[in-house]
Amino acid sequence: MNIDESMLDVYIYETQQLLEALENTLFEGESEKALGSDHINEIFRIMHTIKGASSMMEFEQLAKLAHALEDMFSHIREKGVPDGDWQGIFDVTFSAVSFFNGELAKLQDKSSADGDATDILNMVKAQLERLKKGSPAAVSGESESSAQENMEKLSDGAYMSVLLPGAEEPYYKLKLFFEEGCQMESIRALGVMESIKKACSRIAYIPENLDSDSASAEIVKNGFCVYLQTCENPDVIREIIETTLFLKTYSILPIEGDDEEIPASIRRANNQGDEARRGGNSESGAADNISNEFIAKQNFISVNVNKLDHLLNVVGEIVTAQSMVINNANFGDLDRSGFDAAAQQLHSLINELQDIVMSIRMMPMSTLFQKMRRLVREMAKKLGKNIHLEISGEETEVDKNVIDYLSDPLLHIIRNSVDHGIEDETVRAAAGKPARGKISLEAHTTGSDVIVTISDDGRGLQKEAILKKAQEKGLLTKPVEEMTDKEIFSLIFLPGFSTSSEVTEYSGRGVGMDVVRKNINQIGGSISLDSVEGKGTTHTIRIPLTLTIVDGMRFSVGKTSFIVPTVSVLSAVKPDPKDIITDPEGNEMIMLQGECYSLVRLKDFFNIEEGVTDINEGMCMHISSEDRDFCIFFDYLDGEYQVVVKPLPSYLQQCTSSLSGIGGCAILGDGSINLILDVNGL
Amino acid sequence: MDDVLYTAAEESEVREYLIFTVDSIDFGIDIGLVQEIIKIQPITSIPNALDFCVGILNLRGTIIPVLDMRIKLGFDAVEYDERACIVVIMLESELIGVIVDMVQDVIRIPENELIDSPPVLSNGRQSYTAKIACTDDKIRQIIDVNTVFCVNGI
Numbered sequence: 130m131n132i133d134e135s136m137l138d139v140y141i142y143e144t145q146q147l148l149e150a151l152e153n154t155l156f157e158g159e160s161e162k163a164l165g166s167d168h169i170n171e172i173f174r175i176m177h178t179i180k181g182a183s184s185m186m187e188f189e190q191l192a193k194l195a196h197a198l199e200d201m202f203s204h205i206r207e208k209g210v211p212d213g214d215w216q217g218i219f220d221v222t223f224s225a226v227s228f229f230n231g232e233l234a235k236l237q238d239k240s241s242a243d244g245d246a247t248d249i250l251n252m253v254k255a256q257l258e259r260l261k262k263g264s265p266a267a268v269s270g271e272s273e274s275s276a277q278e279n280m281e282k283l284s285d286g287a288y289m290s291v292l293l294p295g296a297e298e299p300y301y302k303l304k305l306f307f308e309e310g311c312q313m314e315s316i317r318a319l320g321v322m323e324s325i326k327k328a329c330s331r332i333a334y335i336p337e338n339l340d341s342d343s344a345s346a347e348i349v350k351n352g353f354c355v356y357l358q359t360c361e362n363p364d365v366i367r368e369i370i371e372t373t374l375f376l377k378t379y380s381i382l383p384i385e386g387d388d389e390e391i392p393a394s395i396r397r398a399n400n401q402g403d404e405a406r407r408g409g410n411s412e413s414g415a416a417d418n419i420s421n422e423f424i425a426k427q428n429f430i431s432v433n434v435n436k437l438d439h440l441l442n443v444v445g446e447i448v449t450a451q452s453m454v455i456n457n458a459n460f461g462d463l464d465r466s467g468f469d470a471a472a473q474q475l476h477s478l479i480n481e482l483q484d485i486v487m488s489i490r491m492m493p494m495s496t497l498f499q500k501m502r503r504l505v506r507e508m509a510k511k512l513g514k515n516i517h518l519e520i521s522g523e524e525t526e527v528d529k530n531v532i533d534y535l536s537d538p539l540l541h542i543i544r545n546s547v548d549h550g551i552e553d554e555t556v557r558a559a560a561g562k563p564a565r566g567k568i569s570l571e572a573h574t575t576g577s578d579v580i581v582t583i584s585d586d587g588r589g590l591q592k593e594a595i596l597k598k599a600q601e602k603g604l605l606t607k608p609v610e611e612m613t614d615k616e617i618f619s620l621i622f623l624p625g626f627s628t629s630s631e632v633t634e635y636s637g638r639g640v641g642m643d644v645v646r647k648n649i650n651q652i653g654g655s656i657s658l659d660s661v662e663g664k665g666t667t668h669t670i671r672i673p674l675t676l677t678i679v680d681g682m683r684f685s686v687g688k689t690s691f692i693v694p695t696v697s698v699l700s701a702v703k704p705d706p707k708d709i710i711t712d713p714e715g716n717e718m719i720m721l722q723g724e725c726y727s728l729v730r731l732k733d734f735f736n737i738e739e740g741v742t743d744i745n746e747g748m749c750m751h752i753s754s755e756d757r758d759f760c761i762f763f764d765y766l767d768g769e770y771q772v773v774v775k776p777l778p779s780y781l782q783q784c785t786s787s788l789s790g791i792g793g794c795a796i797l798g799d800g801s802i803n804l805i806l807d808v809n810g811l
Numbered sequence: 812m813d814d815v816l817y818t819a820a821e822e823s824e825v826r827e828y829l830i831f832t833v834d835s836i837d838f839g840i841d842i843g844l845v846q847e848i849i850k851i852q853p854i855t856s857i858p859n860a861l862d863f864c865v866g867i868l869n870l871r872g873t874i875i876p877v878l879d880m881r882i883k884l885g886f887d888a889v890e891y892d893e894r895a896c897i898v899v900i901m902l903e904s905e906l907i908g909v910i911v912d913m914v915q916d917v918i919r920i921p922e923n924e925l926i927d928s929p930p931v932l933s934n935g936r937q938s939y940t941a942k943i944a945c946t947d948d949k950i951r952q953i954i955d956v957n958t959v960f961c962v963n964g965i
Contacts, residue, residue, distance in 0.1 A: 446872060689856060735858030777867070780905050780960075781876050784864030785857060794855075794867065794874055802855040802869050 139313070140186050141233050142431055147175045148229055152499060155226070159219050166206070172222075173202045174323045179229070181316045190246040191232060194225055197253040204260055211260065221256045223506065225249050301363060303355040305370065305379035307348065315344035317375065318353040325369050331358040356384075434529060437490055444479075444486050445773035449796055451479055491526040494572050494581075497536055498523045501543050501570055508547045515565045516551055522572035527579050531672055534652045535581070538645040542583050542668050543568065545642075550587030550666055560663065562586065578696075579674055584667035590660040592617050602626065615756075618658045622646045655809055657756065679774055681795070683767040683803060684748070686731045687739030691763070692772055692795055693806040699751040699758070701766055706744045719760050721751060729811050730762045734790060740764055754808040761811065770797065774805060824922045828944070830951060831898065831911040834886040837951045838911075839920075839944065844956055846899045846906060848914055851891050868908055870899065877908040883959060884939065902960055920944045925953065 154171055158164040164172070180195035201218070210218065232244050305321065307314050319339050326332055335354040336347045359366065363381050370379055455472045458465070498520050509516040527535075551557075551566035558564060568585045592614070599605050599620045620626060622642045649656050654672030673679075681692035682701070700721075708720040709728065717728040728749070732740035741747040741764045749760045772795035782788060792807030828839035829848075849870070854877050856866040863882040867874050877897060882888055889912075897908040925942040941955035 449872075689858065737858060775874050778874055778876050778905060778907075780902065780907055781857065781864070781867070783960075784861050784876055784878065786859045786861060788857075788859070791858065796869050796872065796874070800869055801853065802867055802874065804855070804857065 136313075137186065137236065138431075140182055141236055144179055144182060144229070144233060147179055148226055148233075149496070149499060151175045151222075152226055152503070155219060155222055156502060158215070163210075163215050164205075164218075169202055169206045173199060173206060174320075176202060178316055178320055181319065182313055185313055185316070188232070190244060191229060194228065194246040194250055194253070197250055197257075198222065198225055201253055201257045201260070204257060208260070214259075217256055217259065220510075221249075221252050223503075224252065227503070227507070300356065300358050300384045301366065301381055302384045303357060303366065303370070303379065303381045304352045305355075305373075306352045306377045308375040308377045309349075313345065314348040314353070315339045317373070318344070318348055321353065321370065321373055322355060324373075325355070325357065325366055328361045328365050328369060329357040329359040332356070432489075437486075437529070441486055441490065444483055447479060448483065448771065448773055451475060452797070453800065487528070490529045492529050492532055493523065494525050494527060494532065495523040497532055497539065498570060498572075500536070501539060504540065504543055505547055505568060508544065512548065513553070514547065514551055515554055516547060517565050517567050519567060519569040520571075521569070525572040525574055525579060527672070527674055531579070531652060531674070534648055535670070535672065538648050538656070538670065539570075539581070539583070541642075541645050543570070546583065546585040546587060546666065550585040550589075552588050556588075574674060578671050581670040581672070582667060583670075584665060586665040589662040589664055589666050590618060590621070590658075591662055595620055598626065599623075615657075615659075618660060621658070622656070679805075680769065680771050681805065682750075683770050683797075684750070684763045685765055685767055686735065686763045687737045689735070689737055690767065690801070690803045691731070691806045692770065692803045693750065693752070693761075693808065695769065697752050697754065697808045699753050701748060701750045704744050704747070704749040704762070709744055719749060721760065726751070726758055726760045728760045728762055732763075734811065752808050752811075754811070756809075759811070761806075770795075772797065772803070772805075825919050826922065827917055827919050828951075828953060829898070829917050830915045831880075832913045832915060833880050833884055833911055835912075837915070837949060839918075839951045839953045840898075840900070840956055841953075842917055844900050844902075846901050849897050849899065849908075851895055851897060851910070865910060868897070870906070870908070873906065875899065875906045875908050877910060878960070880909050880911045883909075900956060900960075902956060907960065918946070920946055920953075928952075 151172060154164075154168050158168050176195045176199040180192050180199055183189075183195060184192035201221075205218070228244060228246060228249050235241065235244070303325075305318075307317055315336075316339075318334070322332065322334055322339075333356045335351075336344045338344060357366075363383070366381060370376065370381075455476075458468060458472075460468065502518055502520065505516055505518040508514075546568050551568070552560070552562075554564045557566065566585065566587060568583065570581070570583050572579060572581045574580070595617055596605075596609055596612075600609075604620060604623050604626060622645075626643065646656055649670055649672065652672055654670060656668060656670045658666065658668050660666040679692075680695040682695055682698055683690055683692050685691070702721065704719060710718045710720065710725070712718065717730070718725050719728045730742075731737070732742070744762070747762050747764055748766055749762055750766075751758065751760050774793045774795055776793050777788065777791065789810040790807055791804050792810070793805045795803050795805055797803055827842040829842050829845050830837055830839045832838070852868065854866040854868050857864070860866065863879050865877045865879050868877045879888065891910065894913040895910060896914055897910050898914065899906055899908050924946055925944050928940045928943050939954055939959045940952040941958070942953040944951045944953055
């Protein structure tokens with residue numbers, strides 16, 4: 130990777146982070162219908178950083194847009210918003226964020242950011258004009274010049290204005306160096322400065338002009354030097370600084386009041402206080418010089434996902450190889466106690482390694498949910514609906530791959546909910562519902578699964594329409610009267626089914642729920658749907674937390690060995706023939722702890738030739754699948770294993786009449802292959 | 812001698828084929844498709860498999876399906892003897908293992924010695940045999956792997 134590319138990566142990564150923070154702020158503000166001064170400062174800072182970075186990368190359009198937004202928020206900060214007309218501001222800013230995101234996506238795909246920001250730019254400018262006209266106190270020209278002035282102060286001015294003159298507060302000198310080759314030092318310096326500003330009463334920095342071309346070079350050479358006065362404990366400053374990306378080292382030193390180094394601008398006000406303290410402690414500074422140098426903690430690095438995938442694969446192979454070694458060790462008459470201890474230690478280390486690798490790959494769902502928020506907002510605006518997206522559990526962490534696979538299905542379901550589910554305000558009012566539609570998106574974990582539910586309070590699914598459509602398309606396999614609600618709803622997951630008669634911009638583009646289900650099935654997950662007509666629809670997606678390593682119980686039927694994920698097993702029992710009931714159609718059931726469950730003989734289900742048929746000789750396992758509890762009957766139980774799940778080769782689908790009930794396979798320590806039972810397919 | 816070979820190669824492309832036997836008939840497949848040849852090893856059978864599918868096999872960490880060439884080509888199943896082996900073939904992007912009675916040799920056949928086999932059999936099914944090679948007084952059927960193992964060929 131050459132310098133330009135790595136620089137571009139850093140730019141994309143950081144800008145995305147900033148945009149995400151910006152969006153969060155905006156959503157927060159939107160729900161309160163106004164932005165607090167903290168929020169405005171935050172947005173201002175973000176825009177300023179993006180502007181600087183973009184112009185450095187020579188993305189002119191992006192820089193211009195950021196600059197225009199910066200102007201707008203600077204005006205808002207100065208003059209406030211007349212009549213509390215925030216909505217226009219939110220709209221403009223959101224469109225700008227979409228534009229930024231679009232351009233970043235282009236850059237990520239290695240194409241050039243060639244989008245034309247003129248339209249949005251004009252919108253921003255128009256909005257700013259409106260704001261200016263609206264401020265009764267300020268004549269237009271005046272406010273412009275003061276906004277301009279304020280701009281100057283922040284972006285070009287070296288010395289920050291005095292905020293709170295605290296005469297007795299100590300001074301500190303802060304010096305930081307960034308990692309070599311981290312690029313855009315001046316922008317980073319500005320970020321540091323902005324973030325510590327909050328904790329300080331006065332602040333000044335060198336180099337003074339961070340926007341100049343030479344600033345970065347100077348920071349690389351001499352470090353970024355900040356003088357500040359604060360009543361806070363230096364630890365607070367330290368904490369703030371340590372969150373900075375690409376920070377190499379920094380030092381923070383108390384300085385004496387009369388130190389020549391302190392820029393006049395922040396010294397001027399408290400000469401007197403300084404005089405008083407001049408005497409005693411002027412010698413300690415030099416000693417601190419050495420001891421106060423810290424090696425900054427490197428908090429984050431970004432890693433190519435392919436490397437993590439590779440690492441995960443290797444760890445999976447290590448797990449397998451380890452049990453191969455341990456199970457095949459043959460010592461004859463030799464003492465093996467040393468070996469056993471070592472093996473035990475190896476085992477726990479490998480477990481730890483595995484946990485670490487897994488945790489590296491875990492990501493919170495928040496990015497994904499954020500995307501949905503944006504989608505709902507945009508769509509609702511365009512369709513003229515009033516919809517509120519309620520999000521909970523966004524901190525739930527899942528494997529990176531799971532997030533990637535989940536993105537499209539979620540988009541699709543939410544599009545459906547907004548487009549078809551939630552009614553227009555008038556219709557809602559007529560149905561006695563609140564005018565504002567609600568979609569809730571929720572994630573939580575249960576054991577080894579993540580459950581994502583998407584529910585809306587819209588019109589729900591119309592059973593009649595589904596049945597009619599299914600009939601037309603010849604998708605019905607049994608008489609309508611016999612179908613349960615669940616069966617009717619599951620019809621919409623069939624390929625070629627789409628009840629929407631017209632194609633709208635957002636949904637109904639021929640990609641139906643069948644694709645959603647396929648995507649989710651691919652990662653071993655499942656989706657189910659529940660709906661009450663007129664009340665709403667709930668989608669429940671269940672996906673495994675991680676995709677590759679599971680704890681399982683091994684059992685055998687004839688010569689075939691199966692592994693069932695331990696989380697699906699409730700209990701294993703030696704069945705008593707008198708607990709077995711057979712109904713007139715020959716279906717077997719078993720009484721367990723006073724409850725009756727259907728009994729699936731795996732030998733019959735999988736058409737395995739050998740195997741136990743006598744209830745007395747076999748074993749039963751009480752299994753909990755997604756929608757029911759039942760028992761399976763097999764020959765004997767074989768112990769507990771931790772296995773690496775491998776997908777079945779896809780060519781196998783052409784070699785069997787049915788693969789239902791088999792979720793994958795696993796290679797055990799002895800090199801043998803075991804089939805993994807898919808309890809939802811039984 | 813070199814000259815002769817050179818001219819022959821220029822006239823017609825020479826390709827290499829792996830020759831194997833199934834039910835005492837010689838077949839050939841393009842050597843470029845063959846990844847390796849391994850001896851018969853324990854194969855895990857899978858439920859509800861069609862008759863020609865023997866099961867799955869662990870090839871150094873990769874799971875590959877194993878098919879029986881005898882049954883696939885319409886011959887009766889027999890016990891595998893010590894000469895039987897598994898030919899691992901790259902089928903599009905997937906590996907599959909194919910059990911054959913015996914692997915004989917790798918031979919070079921110039922393109923011009925191959926005869927096209929009739930494209931469609933009388934019963935309307937596509938023929939598995941793409942070409943027929945007559946070299947060294949022997950007839951060898953060159954198999955079109957994609958036709959044999961394609962879903963439409965079943």
